[in-house]
Amino acid sequence: MTISSRTPEGQPLRCDVCRAMAVVETSLDSGDATCPACGQLLWRVRNRLAAELNLPEDDITLSVQLQNELGADSLDIVELVMALEDEFDLTIPDAEYGQLRTVGDVLRLLRRYRHDRDAGSA
Numbered sequence: 001m002t003i004s005s006r007t008p009e010g011q012p013l014r015c016d017v018c019r020a021m022a023v024v025e026t027s028l029d030s031g032d033a034t035c036p037a038c039g040q041l042l043w044r045v046r047n048r049l050a051a052e053l054n055l056p057e058d059d060i061t062l063s064v065q066l067q068n069e070l071g072a073d074s075l076d077i078v079e080l081v082m083a084l085e086d087e088f089d090l091t092i093p094d095a096e097y098g099q100l101r102t103v104g105d106v107l108r109l110l111r112r113y114r115h116d117r118d119a120g121s122a
Contacts (some may be wrong), residue, residue, distance in 0.1 A: 064103055
């Protein structure tokens, strides 16, 4: 069962990705609620996954599993991460790829490496 911030079990006003306090709105019919920064990432990752895996965007939610539910294989995941590295000007170690199980994991990985990159340039 997926718990979103829009249900009594979830944490109201917390982003499902970064857990930051924010006024959140559901970004998908599934009830996924994200802050504006994570929502923007979610849409970009959804668009890329839908195009690469030839799937409807509505099938791609934060909790959906990349391999078991979307049918992505390890090469698809590598290609996704490499494309996101180019898009966001990041370098993500290969060892991280195996940790990606859900779309939410991809967003958390992107946020972490973007934060690390931005903190290093400050």
